Amino acid sequence: MTPETPSHVSGCTYNDIMRAVPLIDERFLNEKEKLQGEEDTTSGYYVPIETYELLKVEGGTATPPPNGAGIPYLFHENQYNLTIYKYENNLWTEQKHATMHKTLALSTVLLCAFQLSLNGNAHSRRPHRSLQMAATETGKTVIPEETDVVVIGSGIGGLCCGAMCGRYGFDVTVLESHYHPGGCAHSFEIDNCVFDAGPSLWAGLSRPSPNPLRQVLDAIGDKSVEWKTYDGWMMYTPEGAFRFDCGPVRWEETLRKVAGDEAVRDWQNLQQYIAPMVEAAMGVPPMALRPDLWALVTIFRWLPNLLKAGSFSSFLTGPFSQVLDRTVKRESFVYRWLDFLSFALSGLPADGTIGAAMIYTVGDLAREGACVDYPIGGGGAVIDALVKGIEGFGGRVALRSHVEEILVEDGRAVGVRLRGGKVVRARKAVVTNASVWDTLKLLPEGALETAEREKLASTKPTESFMHIHACIDKTGLPEDLDIHHTVVFDWDAGVDGEQNVVIISIPSVLDPAMAPEGKHVVHAYAAGNEPFDVWENVKKNSEEYKQMKEQRSQKLWEALERVIPDIRQRASKERGGFALVGTPITHQGFLRRHRGSYGPALEAGKETFPGAKTPIPGLLRCGDSTWPGIGIPAVAGSGVSAANALAPVGKHLSLLNEMNRQGQLKTSSAY
Template structure:
């Protein structure tokens, strides 16, 4: 999605763009696929800030720049199955206070409201400079300066956003449930607990999730509709998408990236730049060893990685299920294990409850996954055709079945389609290094690698170049690279077109 965002924006700026996608389906970790009338999201399924403009969500900013439409269904509630019990909660501040009062008492409510008071100005600081204004060259002095008056009002708070969120949380929140809750939200945002999550990411979430009248979004047609909106924007502006186009190598001549060679031997030359949306580790495999300094290679190769995923994709008979079944559910088995512990956190998405087009009449489509907490080491070296692999799939998927049974007790008897995905599935179909969710760079340790590289003509975008891992972050990374390659005048015109200036 970072690559599609970058390519579509470059096409909008008037560049000749070709996107080479290794898979036969566009969208990367967010692509959609269909089986027997069921439309499955392969990856993320929780969206916000997509149904209105102007929006602080960089993905919405990209769509606005492209003129791409994305009809969404709105909702605000999801289910929680936690050690404290099962309950529904929603975005917005007040309902969560009701949950806290019931589970933890008035002191917890006081702490939460105090945190909200502290986060309110930080949230405004986090959205004071839209990612659409950023670029990685001297031209940033011009584009960012348009927001100088707003930034000046938030100077002190902007500085507070540079460290980890735990530095803010620790001074306000002592209630163990709230701390566990915030660590969980941080893990879903960044793949790390509060101690490793950038405060700006959390502030951005507070700005969006806890504002008055907030709603969550789900694209009509699922994540596939979101991918299609970007592809249509790319093609509308003259860009080209090649599917099943696996790149074997970045071509280098005279210390400059000049194109790519595909697995089938085809070579595509680049007049201006080659942009890699592959992960930081996978990009290194594509560039000839001598083309990058050894120190740079060592540093990038040493980037810490998040764990991988387990997935269940199910098509089920929905007859007799409650009409008010929540679209999303979060299941935590044991807070004491730590939120990042393997198989401790499970997410369930049943998007057909709000978008019936995703399943045949009277059916539901379900996606269950362990979000970035499945160790690749348990699967490393396995033959995907072996009985050992099948046994491992059955064993490691049980935690997802157990989580789903808390929501739909008779789920096994309802299944018409059952697909199990593993870290090896991620590695194979998504071309992900060790099936990883992405970099696990702690906010207290370092910054994400830049989109720039020592090799002239080679730039990077995607989840290895911008904090957050999720779709807003990768869209921002792609947009920033496109802006950097575009003339400043065109960049300013784009910001005006989408209502940023």
């Protein structure tokens, strides 16, 4: 039954309230002056309590009403008064009253008008269209008081863990702080443009493969994600512009043109040297791995492949540079190009990237029939599939459900406490998909030995990101424009040099539905090479912040101009376009990334990623702070490992047998 709103409230229905999404977008805050003199617009708009917590009220910060059966909301009256109402027992009751500063009231009203789509001139940002109902109607998600497995965070690692736990028959509750599921891999929509927030390069997903994410999608029976394939991407380096083509032949032809016959010989020597290692690197399907002694049973049928890997263990577990140093010269083009590929994969150069990941990647890209994939609808389509998988097994993904503490009793993790005080107990385990640094903040004092806590807290993060998301006029652009482009400005600066590598994605060339008619969506990012230190003390939305955004985004624009020389004009308002700049502050705040980082900077051969198990019984971990590390395949594999740690070995073996019969457990030798 729809509740009756307070008598003096008008212009906003209960359903409008439930559809409102809490979002503060600085572009709207910057336009608050437009509302000057329009005081009547403050009548009848509600804002969810999450937004209220960010607003200062005269006399101090108002305390939100306690969470309970009701849903607290803000109501803005005329004269910039603010009243909080809570709906309970089919009645709205007043909880608190305060007077706001005029500018805060105006900016909040503007936010609310934006959320209810009452400002037709604004760019409305919302979740990817396939997830919009799930992300905006979170009041319908009932969080149980007790569940088998609690997963903290809905990044790909957490969603893969949740989906696999559901597949094994556990009741799963994934708790996500934001209104977007997907973490760094989510998609969002602005003015009918669908953008990827994070990764844009996907591979090994359009058919059964050794990719852990593909094996998860197969395990949960997903058929919803459609994939487009393509065979390479454009590179812009000091040598010039050229295209990397997957497969064994065309890339060698390109190498000869770009760097001469010696580069071709280097590439051939490398391929010959790593050929037996490629077989070993993925000789066991990720779905068979588990972090306990039962792994001897689940991997038994692939034991011969594992024994082969043993003879190459130092190359597989050490840095990829060990392999390169035995086959090519450091100053050669092939070495530099593979140094870049290592950085793109892990956020570290070849001397810090684990050998197994790069050996498999290089071998896979060079095989006959090799290709790269992209999901129709963007990364959000993959997230949607994983969420539906969890729900299909009876679990749930609860958005706007911020975990404040992991509960530890008698030395064991037994559940979590949410913001507002609600407790969710876990019968089997709590799995944290939060970063190593954020997980430490959730653990009570004394839950870890001091030495262990200090060791984890000292984990070095990679650097952060700069982003440009743009909608551009595509009139006159080539029909065969590539989806992906990479710019390396200066080899001597190092692939991890400040803003030296920029990755560009134009997914609407493969999926036109991601952009309005006559437009392309473009995503450019400097990944893992934007220093957080220069942003650390800058206040968001300050004049200094705006100037830094303008200044620090110039390198990305320069990279984009290598691909589309007049892209700034194409992104202008006059051409019907727009451009949004994201910073390390955006990454830190919106994605809850410690220092806005790409993840831990653990160098292969010197440091190792921790596994799924933790020193605290009942607490497991997954995500990019966990083995096997950073990147889509790695975080998906970490989620599989955590779920398998909980699965009875009989159910695990049954799943492996079923997937093997269906040809879904590919290894490198069978791919």
